[in-house]
Amino acid sequence: MSGRLAIVGLGPGDHRYLTPEARAALDAADVLYGYGPYLDRVSERAGQARHASGNRVEGARAQDALNEAAAGAQVAMVSGGDPGVFAMAAAVCGEIETGPQAWRALDIVVIPGITAMLAVAARAGAPLGHDFCAISLSDNLKPWDLIEKRLDAAAAAGFVIALYNPISKARPWQLGHAFTRLAQHLAPSTPVVFGRAMGRADEALTVTTLDQAGEVKADMATLVIIGSAETRVIARDGKAPLVYTPRVAAAVTA
Structure with missing residues (x-):
């Protein structure tokens, strides 16, 4: 199976605002990446790895997720609200633009959420x-x-x-x-x-x-x-x- 990176919007907080598409992407992921407080909103699943990081290291977080997806993993990057609004989707795209060709070949999916x-x-x-x-x-x-x-x-x-x-x-x-x-x-x-x-x-x-x-x-x-x-x-x-x-x-x- 080829690697995939889903950038998932968690919405404003409560699970009732999480879309079915977002929930399915989280459940299907082998590994989750994200800012620690956002990852804490996602229920833990046995066998699923989690990598939390701080709020000032978006570029490094994106690179790590892209590398893992390029190695064949099903990766989900979590983002509060909508990932395309002042959030991780732009950070990931920026890394892809300047990164190795392998990142451009990945299946990249941005899954919207309710922004603040x-x-x-x-x-x-x-x-x-x-x-x-x-x-x-x-x-x-x-x-x-x-x-x-x-x-x-x-x-x-x-x-x-x-x-x-x-x-x-x-x-x-x-x-x-x-x-x-x-x-x-x-x-x-x-x-x-x-x-x-x-x-x-x-x-x-x-x-x-x-x-x-x-x-x-x-x-x-x-x-x-x-x-x-x-x-x-x-x-x-x-x-x-x-x-x-x-x-x-x-x-x-x-």
Whole structure:
């Protein structure tokens, strides 16, 4: 049997969000690779090897998985959320592009999962109901001035913005700076949604406004959605508010 590498999206956390295709790929694998906390979400199976690694060694992890698949193994690389959104699918493709010819000959399958912005949006209502974009606030792989340019462009163009990797112990200031930057383009009352650990037992959802967003705690398990000028909040007695962005642009209804 020839080797195969499946890059599997685990979704936001709970097993009910794991697709049947993803479950089948995990069950069929001889060996699993992944960031340790993500591997911990996968049930252990007798005879299946597991290789956990840290979150700063994506390239090395991809190389190890590709080498094992090239040797004939059925390999699964696990990724939180969707593997193609700021995750391992791009890392694997990057290694294949610069790696040996044997890696290009492999059967490579990317299996989608529910990414964080979709999980948070579903809990909040429909904030991504109109045009939106996703931006990672991590400046480990791109300069901060490029992030600022993209924030400016997205806000000025009227996109709802999903912020991945908003803050960490090593990057404590970026999220606050992003809010300050966005405030140059958006009204203080612009809705902001914080979704932490969606799909897990400790999930939490907070709806606030841009002028108050700096008071809400966040970490690397948090996804932040900043609304556009058209995003609305529907208050409901005794229930969480619904946040949504109308599908029809204001310019059409004016």
